[in-house]
Amino acid sequence: MTERGRVTLSDVAAVAGVSLSTASRALNGGGRVSTATRSRIAEAARRLDFRPNALAQSFALGRSRTIGILAQNARGAFTEPVLVGAVAHLGSREQACLLYDTGFDPDTMAESVRRLLARRVDGLLVLGDGLRAGMRSVTAEFSVPVAYAFGLTDREGDSCYVPDSRMAGRLAGEHLLSLGRRRIAHITGDAADTAATGREQGLLAALADAGLPPAADTLRGDWSRAWGATACRRLIGSGARFDAVFCGNDQIALGVESVLRQSGRHVPDDVALVGVDNWEYVISGRSTRHLTTVDTGLAALGAAAAAQVADGREAPGTHAHPCTLVIGATTAGPQPEG
C-alpha cells in the first residue's frame, strides 16, 4: 500500500479495519454505517491523505464531471466573456468542460453533438452568437441538462440566457433623466439586431414614464464608430435640439463624442453621452473611466447559464440577464482629460 503510487480506498479500509464497501459508503455519506465506524474511516482517510481517484469514480458513477460546450463562434468579441464566465463557474463546481467551436455548419454541429454524447458529458451549454437568429435546439438529443447562452432557440421551453436589452436602455434613460436631461436622442446599430431594438424600447419606456418624447427619431445604422460620427452629424444637421445621446454601443458613442467636440459642444456639459458594452477596460483602479456605459454582464450571464447546466433547477424558459450602469466622465462632473 502507498507503494510509490497513490493511496487507494482499500488502504483506507485496511487502516480503519473495515471492508472496501463500508469505507466507500462511509465516505460517500450513503448507506448504513454507524457513526463510530464512519468517523474512524474518515479519520483514516484524513491521516493517509486519501484522495479518491476521480477517474475511477467517474467511471463507476457513469458521470464524467465534464460539461460540453458548443460554441458557434468562441472567438467572438461578446462570446469570450460569456465563455470565460461559464468556464470559471464550472471550475468552481469541479466540472471540467469540453469546448467545440463548431461555427454555424449544422453537420459540424451534429458531429460535435455525437462526440459529446460519446464522452458522456454531464450537461451541455450552447453558446450562441448574439440574438440575430434562433439556434436549432438540441435539448431533445440529450438526457442531461442543456442550456443556451447568448442566443435563443427554435423551441419553446429551452433554458436560454440572454442579456436584458430593454433594461440596458431603461438604465441609460433613467440615468440621463436623473441628471436633468430632457432632450435625449438615440443612435444605434443594426435594426435587425434585437439588441438594438430592445435597448431602444427600454429607452423609450423610460422616457414615456417621464412623460417625455425622444429628442429625435432613432438613427439606425451599424455598430461602428464611423456610423456614430455620421449619425451625429446628421443629428446636428437636422437642427434638433438635444442635451444627451444614448448610443447603442460604445463604439458609436466614441464616434458621436468626436463629432460633438468638433462641433464645439462640450461633453458632458452640453451633451451627455451613454454607451453600452463597457468596452473600456481599467487596468489600475486609479484611472477614471471615460465613457458612461451599460455593462451587459456577459460573464455573469455565462456563469448563470453554466449554473443551470451544472446544478439545474432554475425554471426553464428564457432568462433576461440584468445589466448594470457604469458611470464615467461623459455623464458625470466636468471632463478634465482627453
Next chain:
Amino acid sequence: MTERGRVTLSDVAAVAGVSLSTASRALNGGGRVSTATRSRIAEAARRLDFRPNALAQSFALGRSRTIGILAQNARGAFTEPVLVGAVAHLGSREQACLLYDTGFDPDTMAESVRRLLARRVDGLLVLGDGLRAGMRSVTAEFSVPVAYAFGLTDREGDSCYVPDSRMAGRLAGEHLLSLGRRRIAHITGDAADTAATGREQGLLAALADAGLPPAADTLRGDWSRAWGATACRRLIGSGARFDAVFCGNDQIALGVESVLRQSGRHVPDDVALVGVDNWEYVISGRSTRHLTTVDTGLAALGAAAAAQVADGREAPGTHAHPCTLVIGATTAGPQPEG
C-alpha cells in the same frame, strides 16, 4: 447487447466473431492483428455505430483527457482571450479543461494543485496576469507537461509563452517609418511593466536602424486614456516637433488623439497614431477600422501554450509570441469619420 443502452466493445467483438481483446487491439491500432481480421472488426464497429465509452477508456488508460488550467485572474481583460484561445485549442484536440481561478493566494493555489493532481490531469496550463511579477513554478510538482502563458516563472527552463513586446514596438516603428514619418514620439504606460519597456525598446531599435532619434523623451504614466491626453498636452507644450506618436496601448492612443484634435492637428495627416492591443472590435466586416494598432495575438498565444501542454515537444524555455500590425484610419489615407 444493445439492450437499450450503448454499443459496447463486446458487441462489436461478438459481431465480428473475435474476442474482446482482439477487437480492442484492432481498433487501437496496436498489437498484432491480421489485416483481414482488423478490417472485419472495423466494419462491425462501423455497422453498429460503436463509440467507445470514453469514461472507461480514460480509466483503463489512466489518462483523464483533461488539462488543468490555473488562472490567477481569469476575468482579466488580457487573460480572457488567452484563455479562450487555449480552451478552444484543447477542444480541437479532444481535451477537456478544468479551470481554477485561484487569484494570487499561494494557499489557494496549492490546494488547486492538489485537486488537479487528484483528478489526474494530463497536463497543466498556468495563466499569469501579465509580466509584472514572476510566478511560482509548479512544474516540479507534476509529472505531466506544464506550460505557462502570459507570465514568466521563477525557474529556468519552464515553458513560458509571452507576447513579443519588442516586436510590437518594432512593427509600429517600422510601419510609421514606411509612411515617411521621421519624428516619432512615444507615450506609454507603467514603467514597471515589462510590456511597456519591451515596446519602447522595439520602437527605439527600429528608429536606430533608420538612423533616427526619437522625437522626444518617452513619456511614462499609466495605461489610461486620461494619461494619454495629459501626456499629449505635455508633449505639445514642450515644443517638440513630431509627426507620429506610438502609444503604449489603445486607450492612451484615444486620449492622445482627442487632444491632438483639440489642438487643431489633423490625424493622420499631421500626426499619425499607432496603439497596441487591438481593442476595437469589428462586428461587420464593412466598417473601417479607426485606430491603427498592434494585435498582440493573445488568443494564438493561448493556443500555442495549450498545444505545448497537450501535444508537447516544442523546446522548453521562454517563447516570445509574435504580434501583427492592424492598419486603421489613424495611419492610412484621409480620416473621413469621427
Next chain:
DNA sequence: GGCCGTTGCGCAACCGCTTGCTCAAGCGCG
C-alpha cells in the same frame, strides 16, 4: 422469552476496456 424489524457491515459482482501472457498455427531454413 420468542419473534420480527432494524441496523451495521462484508461478500462479490460489475462497470468497459486494456494488456501481459499463453498457446496454436504457419513457415523458412538447415
Next chain:
DNA sequence: CGCGCTTGAGCAAGCGGTTGCGCAACGGCC
C-alpha cells in the same frame, strides 16, 4: 523432415471504485 521463430488471437487479470444482497447482532414489543 523437423526445429525454432514469427505471427495471430484468446484468456484472464486488473484498474478502483459502487452497490445489491445476504447475514449476524441487537433491541423492542407482545
